[in-house]
Amino acid sequence: MSKHNHWLFKSEPTCFSLEDLKNLPDATEHWDGVRNYQARNFLRDQIKLGDRVFFYHSNTAEPAIVGIAQVVREGYPDWTAFDPENDHFDPRSAPEKPIWYMVDVRFVRVLPRPITLAELRGIPALAGMALLNRSRLSVQPVREEEWDLILKLAGVEE
DNA sequence: GCCAACGTTGGC
DNA sequence: GCCAACGTTGGC
Numbered sequence: 388m389s390k391h392n393h394w395l396f397k398s399e400p401t402c403f404s405l406e407d408l409k410n411l412p413d414a415t416e417h418w419d420g421v422r423n424y425q426a427r428n429f430l431r432d433q434i435k436l437g438d439r440v441f442f443y444h445s446n447t448a449e450p451a452i453v454g455i456a457q458v459v460r461e462g463y464p465d466w467t468a469f470d471p472e473n474d475h476f477d478p479r480s481a482p483e484k485p486i487w488y489m490v491d492v493r494f495v496r497v498l499p500r501p502i503t504l505a506e507l508r509g510i511p512a513l514a515g516m517a518l519l520n521r522s523r524l525s526v527q528p529v530r531e532e533e534w535d536l537i538l539k540l541a542g543v544e545e
Numbered sequence: 546g547c548c549a550a551c552g553t554t555g556g557c
Numbered sequence: 558g559c560c561a562a563c564g565t566t567g568g569c
Contacts, residue, residue, distance in 0.1 A: 396569090399566095399567085423552075424552090424553095425552095429558080429562060445566080445568085446566075446567045446568080447567090447568095448569095450567075450568070477567095504568080521551095522550070522551085522567070522568080523550070523551060523566050523567075524567080525566085535548075
């Protein structure tokens with residue numbers, strides 16, 4: 388039995404929401420446009436097929452973990468960096484020597500209730516979460532204990 | 546809309 | 558290699 392790791396991906400819902408992911412034809416999306424080296428390292432090196440991901444809505448009235456996605460393709464070069472027409476174009480990145488990477492994720496579920504940032508902050512056992520300490524990291528690891536606790540809070544039976 | 550936190554850039 | 562200036566993220 389292989390052991391999967393857990394992650395948290397942030398997205399601004401006005402840009403791309405959990406509902407948007409759910410409503411895609413095959414509920415699958417390229418997680419492109421990440422332009423931070425630490426997040427890139429996770430995408431390129433550590434995020435594996437089958438890993439589960441908390442979908443977090445940021446920069447919104449009530450920031451919260453709202454659902455779960457799953458990795459369906461491991462890290463590969465983010466081609467949006469190669470396209471001058473694309474908002475995420477980066478002239479330093481080239482197909483033969485890519486700087487930026489992405490993974491593909493598919494929709495798994497909406498949480499029975501969103502777990503807000505405010506609620507997470509109130510839980511001592513979660514004080515070490517990257518979300519609470521590394522506020523600007525958009526792709527980040529979630530420890531197994533944190534993952535399990537948050538699922539329990541949300542009322543998810545696994 | 547404001548602004549603090551913080552990652553990145555570039556001059557020296 | 559330091560660090561000030563700058564730009565962006567994201568909570569509020």
